[in-house]
Amino acid sequence: MTTNPPYELYPEYLNQVFDEFGKKNIEAWLIGPRARDLAAELPIIDAASFDLTVDAALATIESIFFELFSVEPQTSKDDRPKLLTFKVPKTDDDGYVTFNVGPFRNYLPPLRSLRGQNLTGIILDLATREVTVQAFAYDSQGDMIDPFGGSLDFADKLIRPVFPVDTLFRESASWLLKIARYVGRYGFDAAKEVRTAADRDAANILDVPRDIWRKEMDKILCGAHPGKGLQFLAESRVLSFILPEIQAMYAFGDGGSQHKDIWAHTKQVVSNSDATPVVRWAAMCHDMGKVWTKQVFRDDKIHFFRHEDMSALLFEGIAKRFDIVGEDYERIHYIVKNHGRVNLYRDDWTDSAVRRLIKDVGDALDDLIAFSKADLTSKRADRVEMIRALLADLQIRVMDVREQDALVQPLPKGLGTQIMERFDIPAGPKVGQLRNMLIHAIEIGNLEPNQDSEVYLSYLADLLVDSNQDD
Structure with a gap:
């Protein structure tokens, strides 16, 4: 013992x-x-x-x-x-x-x-x-x-395999992705000899089954430090073989003073976003179309017109390569193609405008709002604060509109048109006032909700007669 x-x-x-x-x-x-x-x-x-x-x-x-x-x-x-x-x-x-x-x-x-x-x-x-x-x-x-x-x-703060690295990537090329996963998990750098061997043997990743590509990329993207994992894959050229569309952003450069560093921005957005495969795949892919859509105009301004559409097109190829199908494919593709949609919101939007946004984007709205929050990487604190405030306001407005729309409407559909016809009133504020009078009467118990239209029209007729007699 x-x-x-x-x-x-x-x-x-x-x-x-x-x-x-x-x-x-x-x-x-x-x-x-x-x-x-x-x-x-x-x-x-x-x-x-x-x-x-x-x-x-x-x-x-x-x-x-x-x-x-x-x-x-x-x-x-x-x-x-x-x-x-x-x-x-x-x-x-x-x-x-x-x-x-x-x-x-x-x-x-x-x-x-x-x-x-x-x-x-x-x-x-x-x-x-x-x-x-x-x-x-x-x-x-x-x-x-x-x-x-x-x-x-x-x-x-170094990542090094337990096994000898001089032959590791030749005997088991999936370790090229495993090293990136551990780099992303711990936020450490790969040891120098690991980086050298990975660069030398990067092409061996083509021998690895595609399902392992997908499984390991999910883990890399959802790690605590995904930007570090992606950086290792880019520097070792592994991305060139499995995700050349993403490697292109790494090689694109920062544009000097003309535009922000798209690669640095992409890594930051991935890190900022919710740690789920769908959102982080979308974050990684959302700006890759900029490499192909860059235009320099006479005033030396840079534009990337239609880069969202180009990114979505490129993602279609990535999805086939990585077998991203079904709901995951639909959500990622929609976020990539429409990631700038909610950024159009301004606090002077009417409830009708918010309702149209909810209808247009459907179930993807929460994904788009969450993504837009992650997409804030500007160095201008005032701009970041402004956009954060707008997104927070939009979330509140969306919740309010959804709550309103979830309520059972106390008045029958088409009552507004019937009011105009019965009392010969043109479309305008007067119709809304009469509807509000009916809703108030329901709230205080003078009327029952969800009755036949004639009940409410008769009630209004009596009110209007009384009003005319008072006059």
């Missing part, structure tokens, strides 16, 4: 877990975000979640947590889960501490460079973590194991 005194930098719950595994002579290691926190010398005493890898089967892990905390693992979506998640109630408040615990991993990709490597135990487990910044761990006493130098890469 192996027992150790509690480690002072660990919270009580984590020490309890380590102690219980130790009592059963089961090797356990802290990995993941809390391990990286420790490497950065950040406290984890108040952390709410912990990831552990242990030398035990899932059934043993489940049994230990039940003995220790009387908790069952959370229901998994997978029929054969690779780890278990436990919500352990805190003793001092109503919250929970989450533990994600899995058995040691024991598989490696079939790379020739790994042949003959006799890796076992925790070293083998860490080798499966793909990049070095994920491949170090801490034991019950806070001692680190770091066989691949991941803590140094983490300190230097």
Whole structure:
């Protein structure tokens, strides 16, 4: 039986877990975000979640947590889960501490460079973590194991695969996209030798199945730092092979003083937008048509007339290449083609104008408003503030109009025309006044709503007779 005194930098719950595994002579290691926190010398005493890898089967892990905390693992979506998640109630408040615990991993990709490597135990487990910044761990006493130098890469903010990079992209070209995904996840740069090898072997991405292109691009775009991931793909020339339309923006240049840097703007819009594949694909593609529509006029002004339409046309090809179909295709294509539509809004619009916008763009309106907010990258603070205020006002107006239109109208349709005919009144404010009189009568209980038109016409006739007698 192996027992150790509690480690002072660990919270009580984590020490309890380590102690219980130790009592059963089961090797356990802290990995993941809390391990990286420790490497950065950040406290984890108040952390709410912990990831552990242990030398035990899932059934043993489940049994230990039940003995220790009387908790069952959370229901998994997978029929054969690779780890278990436990919500352990805190003793001092109503919250929970989450533990994600899995058995040691024991598989490696079939790379020739790994042949003959006799890796076992925790070293083998860490080798499966793909990049070095994920491949170090801490034991019950806070001692680190770091066989691949991941803590140094983490300190230097570098992404480097655990596997030898000199042949990696030749043996498994999907790693070109994986590196971009990790660059986008952490916001770090790829190590120099990684960038060199990626540029050399970029064309190998053509050997990767298209479904993997799509899956990895979704992850890159939805990462915490998607602009970094896209920059790696552009600098390594991977985009030239899978998304030449996007690579063209990278090569387009910033236009000097003539126009804003479209590539920098695109990366910023992607980062600003909601982290969902549909919105971020639209953000990446919305301005790519500018490369083809740029015009310089005699006054040296630059225009990109019809760039939205051109971007939408280019997206059609991208969608076929990446198998973007159905609702996802329709939403992305509509946002790209109409992304400037809501920017036409001004605060002097009538409710009828807002209603026409709602009708014209349909279910895409919320997507367009959200996109327009992300599209604000101007360096002019006054302009950004003005547009933000307009978009906020538009959202409120849209909500108000939708609420009004959702209400059951108390008067029958066509009543206005009947009023004009019965009382020989031309179209104009007088008709609206009479309708308002009827609505007021309904509100105070003098009339019932949704009656036959004749009920309301007779009521108005009586009012008009009384009014004429008073005169």
